[in-house]
Amino acid sequence: MKRRAFMLSCLLSALADSKTATPQYAKVLRGLALQFPRDHGAHPDFRTEWWYVTGALDLPRKDIGFQLTFFRVRTGFVEALASPIAASQIVFAHAAVTLPGDKLLHADRAARANLGAGFSTSDCDVHIGAWQIQRSVSDVFMLKAQDAQFAFDLTLTPTQPKMLQGDAGFSQKGVRAEQASYYVTWPNLQVDGSIVLGGKSQAARGKAWFDHEWSSEVLGEADVGWDWLGINLADGGALMAFRIRDAAGATVFSHATLRDVMGRTQTWSGAAVQFKALRKWRSARGTEYPVEVELRFGSHIVRTMPIIDDQELSTRRPAPVVYWEGLVQVEGTLTGRGYLELTGYAGKIVM
Amino acid sequence: MLVVSGLTKRHPNALRPIFRDLNFSVSAGQIVALVGESGVGKSTLLNCIAGLETAEAGSVQIDLQNMMALGEAERARLRAARIGFVFQAFHVLPTLTVAQNIAVPLLLTRVPVAEHAVRIGALLDRVGLAAFGARWPASLSGGELQRVAIARALVHKPQLILADEPTGNLDPRTANEVLSLLLERCREQNTAALIVTHSAQVAARCDHTLTLTPEGLQA
């Protein structure tokens, strides 16, 4: 559920020439059995897809957040063009590191498939240049990203089975049946490897969260954004919750999934999941984000505490997108660390 | 002041020396006339004393410095500091004004420029050219030019004046005036002078006369 990818897909399809036929995007259907490792790979027939890794490190320092995300977008145009480098499949990538008590570092890349970017349709293997997320046969994910300010080279080793969100991977995102995605999560991955900060390479260790989601239609006309969080709980459990908001800030659709350390999964939807802003932080750009959120579902009440307030992101390529996405501490009836994503607060995108 | 001893000068291609083993001295305030027939070597002797020509043997002491032992540049500096020159042909620089001409020795001896005007003005006054400072040499008569030359020879208060026929180009009356001026000023400043001349009148007005002959110097 990444705002960025959503924006991009909307943007790109809006750009598509009205004369060209709207492509037939594959539909997300309930009841389809996902097959692995095939479904770790790309699904180029769908409009949008992302592989999303967030995590918190305890080495070299406590509460260093890191993120590496690949988005694949089927643009819907130039599909008939007789060129292997037609811009029909574009890959974007985003890497970020949160330094506690300091700041957020981030970088992004974009490339079209076959021209710097690539993805496999048989397993998780996506890259732009030397940035990559790749799964090995033993389910270990290998992450690589480099930029002028930071670089990391990490392996993610499962400590628990993966989670198929929603109904065996079919995740409802709105009131209409078509508003859905296929959604696979792998929480509590053991992180090992190295991270380069300030030109110095250091050993890294921590916990990570892996999402893989693909869809063709998610949001309704009136929806402007969402709040999402994915938390590795201290006791080995995993919590995922989101709500979709309209222009007035009212919840249009909400959902929460909790898997406890024994592997038992519970889900809540609708009025049973309540988001409430406890503290707002105003960014330099003037956008207010509810960085401290109170989440109630079932008998649980938890609140998020950002590691640092300023985890606002802005990217310019291919169009300006501004949102908040960062490492938070979760306290309350459940405790843990994970990523909170707050999108649609910076207003409408100017095209 | 000037002590010449054992001075011997030979012409490059001649067997006989021009003069041999000359010995004489001129003390401070003393004015000596050097006479002799043409071609006997008076000018050469003067050139040797001034360090413009070198001699084969002997020494020329000016203020205890042996001119002959010095290099070219030191000789030039010694001339600038200790000697004033007066020539038969005046040799006033045509491209400089009268005052500038007189200032040349001051510049060469690095007298502060601030002092120039006073010293040159006083001297011009003494040689009777008070109003001539800004004039160009081309507009001056022979007598006036020689007065300028005398002023230039004395302006830096040299210990020795070397004069080569200072009145040779002048009419008798002017010659007399100019000579008087030169002698007065030398005596006034207690300067030694060696004056090469053909004129008996000139020699008579000096303190002492030396006669150069092919055989040597006769007092």
Next chain:
Amino acid sequence: MTLALWLIQAQFQTRFTATLLSMLAIALGVALGFAIDLINTAALNDFSRAMKSVQGEPDAVIAPRDSAASVPLTAINQVARDAAVLVVAPVIEVRVRVDNDAATVRLIGLDVLTAPAVMPDLLPRQSAEVSGNLFGDGVYLSRALATRLKRNAGDEITLMRGDATWRTRIAGDLPATRPDDLIAVADIAWVQARFGPLDAVSEARIRLAANTDVEAWRKSISATLPSGLVVKGAADEGARVSNLSRAYRVNLNVLALVALLTGGFLVFATQLTAVAQRSTQFALLGVLGLTPSQRMAQVLLEAVAIGIPGSALGLALGYALAFAFTRLLGGDLGGGYFSGSAPTLVATPFSMLIFFALGCAASLVGAAYPAWLNRSQPLAAALKTGFAHRPPQAHSQRGVLLVALSFVAIALSQAPAIAGLPFAGYAAIAVVLVIGIVAAPLATHALFSHLSRYDLPPAQRIAVQNVAQAPLMAQVAASGLIVSFALTVSMVIMVSSFRVAVDTWLDEVLPAPLYVRSKATPLPQAALDALKRPDAPFVKSESAAFSGLTLDASRPAVALLVRELDRNDPGIRLPFTGPVIAAPLEQTVVWVSEPMAELYGIKPGQQLRLPLLGREMNVFIGGVWRDYARQFGSVVISRGDYEKLGGRFEPTDLALWPRAGQEAAAKNWLAEYVKRYALEFSESVEIRRISLSIFDKSFVVTYALEAAAMLIGLFGLAVTLAASVWLRARELATLSALGFDRAMLTRAVMFEGLMIASIGLAIGLACGVAVGALLTHVINPQAFHWRMQLHIPWFVVMLGVVLTLLAGLVASRFAARQTTLLPAARVLGSVQ
């Protein structure tokens, strides 16, 4: 210092004209040098900026060595995965024609996702009125192109390359391109789909991580790539741009320095006469106590006093000159390396300082000998009789010196180029000029002692005696002429030799009466097919294709010419400079041009590895042919061999022989195709004319420099003659008192001037021929890698001799007037 200033002031007042002329000569030399430097630097910067605007400033570029080949996508994707690579921005560039416009346009296909990091100036902007996006079917035109085509966003246009056409529309513009760029940009995939190459791109421009050792990276990545690809660093780009015109620029700078040298010569003449004139004054100052080194310093100070205002004036003049030149003619000094609008001049403090210092140095060098003379004047003698020049050196000594110098000159002429530039050749030229100057006294002595044997009229006899007795001034005057005339003659000879060679060469390389070109895009197959039909009014046609081969990343590419010629008899089409060696049947044979043979040290009969068609191939060198068109080398391969290697022959040029009597019909027949495909049609006569006019234009600056040198030489003659006459004012006055009338004196002085000018011209001519030979046989081959026969245009040279003699006469008449104007009585009466 006060005294020095007084003396300088006095000197400038009394010799105002001569001093001013020296100053102007220095100013002229500095101005020419500075202007040339300014224009060249500006043009080069402009050219680099233009290239950067289109190519961006990548850290490295992966390109095919053979411009007809391409970079496979696999290579791009492989390089992209390297951790040091931040962005790989691929481009496909093709030359296309737009609609029926005559110009060919660079169509650049790029990927808007990667281009911003490397070539931001090429980014397209979608027009608000046109739907679609930057990935779509649409082209974006530079302002210059849109203006030229008179088209707006939304208009339909057709792009053509050979037989491939793309009907599309203008979707927007290129806001950051430079005002005169004719560029169209489109999405790389669209360009690929319409014009190819399939599964490949033209080149990839790469941005590396900031801390990357580019050289090491380049080496390691090169090793993993196919041999047909080259990885160029950013430094190569600069080197290549600079190499493109380096020899030409250095040559011009050397010419400008020559102008400065002649300026120094004028200072020499002025200061020497100044020393001579003031010898009594300096002797007096010496007696009064000015030390020898102070007397030397005084002359040098005066030179500096000429040099400083001269150089300052020269800088201002040079800037004005460069400004006027670039406004009027653009940034190209005639070399044809740069074109386009007027570049911006940037006068850096460094270059200003350099040229200022050069001006002062030239002045100081000119004054060195006079200063030394002034130092060594015997005081007592000078005070009595004025300037005394030491008796001239024994003539036998000079003879030995001349022989020794000749050997030095010969040795230097045989030395190889240093860093691709003929420095030894330039030194040899300098030595030849020195030989001329050293020979001057010998010649003066010989001529005047010979003349004195004749029964001459009294005036002339006096002149002859005067020169025979006091030859220094005559030598100075003659030397100035020797240097300037030698340089002028040598330029005339070099240009003439070159022109004659180009003329004959054009005959050889333009055998057909008619030529058709399609300017970098392939000729349409329809036209080629039509030529083959029996009704086509042509006896014969031959076509050719061109591409570029990168043999060395830091040098401009070598041209590859694929031509329809018989590999067993290439001599009928190529002007070979030596033997043609038959190649073994199974081997590919190529014939390299003279510049290529020299640049890469290739000899006929050798094997050479050439990066053809995306791979390295062994070829046989069948011979070396003369090519004055491509300074960086060219290599010819027969169409048969090229196709045998798997190359696709896509000709762009056609040579046509109409049937006898059907010339008009042939032109009509062609006109249709020319119009339909916007081809360029020309007759060989016209190509010749244009080529020669381009050639002539390229030497305009050379002519200007020649004229400057000649003018300075004549100044020198006038100044020295005037001074020598001035020095002898008393002597001339005495003569006048003895009964010579003014006319006789004038004749005497003019006769002297004429004799001196004759000597100067005779030696100058001899030196000029020698320097011309050096320019033609040493400088040209080493700097530009082309050789030619020496051709001396006697008529022009003799005309120059006559004109200079006349000018010399005028100069000496001027000098004579100066003296005879002085009232004899005053001169005789003046004490000084």
